[in-house]
Amino acid sequence: MLAVGGDLKVDRLLLAYNNGIFPWYNDGEPICWWSQIPE
Numbered sequence: 001m002l003a004v005g006g007d008l009k010v011d012r013l014l015l016a017y018n019n020g021i022f023p024w025y026n027d028g029e030p031i032c033w034w035s036q037i038p039e
Helices: 012-020
Strands: 023-026 032-035
Touching: 012 023
Parallel strands: none
Antiparallel strands: 023 032
């Protein structure tokens, strides 16, 4: 996990996806941002 919070606006999603990052969440929970790219 890389981060918690934020929003799912199109600009943020495109930037995240272009950097190998994706959101994962359930309704009522904060958005967690993940990456499968090794650090």
